[in-house]
Amino acid sequence: MNIPFNKPFLTGRETHYIKEAVNSQKISGNGIFTKKCQHLFEHKYGIKKALLSTSCTDALEMAAILININEGDEVIMPSYTFVSTANAFVLRGAKIVFCDSRRDHPGIDETKIESLITLNTKAIVPVHYAGVACDMDQIMKLSKKYNLFVIEDAAQAIDSYFTFPDGTTKALGSIGHLATFSFHETKNIISGEGGLLAINDEQFIERAEIIWEKGTNRCAFFRGEINEYSWVDVGSSFLPSEITAAFLWAQLEKIDTIQNKRKNIWNTYETKLKGKSKEFRTAIIPSFAHNNSHMFYLLFENHITRQEVILRLKKKGILAIFHYIPLHSSPFFEKKYEGLPLPHCDLYSKNILRLPFFNSLKKQDQQKVINALLENN
Numbered sequence: 001m002n003i004p005f006n007k008p009f010l011t012g013r014e015t016h017y018i019k020e021a022v023n024s025q026k027i028s029g030n031g032i033f034t035k036k037c038q039h040l041f042e043h044k045y046g047i048k049k050a051l052l053s054t055s056c057t058d059a060l061e062m063a064a065i066l067i068n069i070n071e072g073d074e075v076i077m078p079s080y081t082f083v084s085t086a087n088a089f090v091l092r093g094a095k096i097v098f099c100d101s102r103r104d105h106p107g108i109d110e111t112k113i114e115s116l117i118t119l120n121t122k123a124i125v126p127v128h129y130a131g132v133a134c135d136m137d138q139i140m141k142l143s144k145k146y147n148l149f150v151i152e153d154a155a156q157a158i159d160s161y162f163t164f165p166d167g168t169t170k171a172l173g174s175i176g177h178l179a180t181f182s183f184h185e186t187k188n189i190i191s192g193e194g195g196l197l198a199i200n201d202e203q204f205i206e207r208a209e210i211i212w213e214k215g216t217n218r219c220a221f222f223r224g225e226i227n228e229y230s231w232v233d234v235g236s237s238f239l240p241s242e243i244t245a246a247f248l249w250a251q252l253e254k255i256d257t258i259q260n261k262r263k264n265i266w267n268t269y270e271t272k273l274k275g276k277s278k279e280f281r282t283a284i285i286p287s288f289a290h291n292n293s294h295m296f297y298l299l300f301e302n303h304i305t306r307q308e309v310i311l312r313l314k315k316k317g318i319l320a321i322f323h324y325i326p327l328h329s330s331p332f333f334e335k336k337y338e339g340l341p342l343p344h345c346d347l348y349s350k351n352i353l354r355l356p357f358f359n360s361l362k363k364q365d366q367q368k369v370i371n372a373l374l375e376n377n
């Protein structure tokens with residue numbers, strides 16, 4: 001492909017910090033670079049406690065352990081999401097209750113959640129698709145009313161915000177009891193593989209550190225709070241090495257530059273494509289949500305046209321992709337699914353197309369993509 005879908009962006013400092021980590025002789029987890037990355041999340045985004053993890057998938061698994069998901073507990077989430085959102089809870093025996101997407105946006109339809117709540121419901125997992133916020137005001141109200149945990153899947157939502165009806169604005173990932181971020185190489189800020197668990201409800205902080213450190217109280221031991229560390233709970237090896245954290249730090253220290261570049265690319269697509277074709281529309285961003293330029297997608301009016309356009313672009317060496325296969329109709333879940341049809345979810349799955357989007361996308365290449373899309377108009 002002449003124009004790939006994604007290219008990892010490097011700030012140029014990654015190997016410098018990795019070298020520093022290697023030379024410091026401290027290359028296992030929870031060292032200086034890990035702490036720098038965690039502090040940035042806590043201070044810039046108002047998260048109570050941040051813990052780096054080896055992936056967003058891992059952070060979701062930590063969240064499921066932290067809220068004590070047991071066999072038979074129900075967890076409500078959109079069907080239009082990545083498989084990890086569900087798997088983390090399935091691994092603990094939860095029953096997944098899939099909710100439809102909004103009509104105007106692929107995020108969970110907050111008006112459909114309440115009818116899915118039962119006595120067994122334990123948590124709601126909103127996914128901020130494309131970094132665009134779900135209605136966190138309504139979702140947090142439901143969580144209070146029914147005493148449920150909210151875990152934000154903020155994998156795509158770094159540096160994005162939600163504005164409450166009273167005008168207060170909060171970073172995504174700082175609102176739910178827990179939240180998870182991804183630094184997979186397809187996200188805005190990357191470390192190859194990597195993630196972060198955000199803890200906003202203080203009751204979880206101590207136990208989260210224990211689960212993170214293989215079920216031991218090693219964190220408290222390193223802080224000098226106890227004389228020896230031992231096995232005190234379940235846990236696993238969820239922390240990344242300092243090599244990964246050093247790479248991540250090189251990205252995080254340049255987050256504003258990275259975000260500005262992405263915003264320019266997003267705005268160019270939006271200006272040149274919005275309202276310019278009968279075949280598709282651009283994204284609708286609800287007024288309470290901000291845009292972190294995670295991705296640029298088009299919504300086609302039908303599936304056949306989308307498939308034709310994918311081929312048309314491919315012939316010109318341009319890779320545009322679609323996702324997700326709805327989880328409720330996936331090979332793993334289809335037979336287990338007992339809920340209602342989810343028409344909006346199906347619609348997004350059939351008709352979304354994601355355009356090439358990466359920081360080093362050249363102006364003339366972006367124009368080629370735009371020209372190819374508008375060819376038939």
Ligand SMILES: *Cc1c(COP(=O)(O)O)cnc(C)c1O
Nearest residue numbers: 055056057082084155182184195
């Ligand atoms: C990328 C992504 C994940 C998984 O992130 P990893 O870091 O690869 O585990 C989970 N949920 C959503 C919505 C994602 O986009």
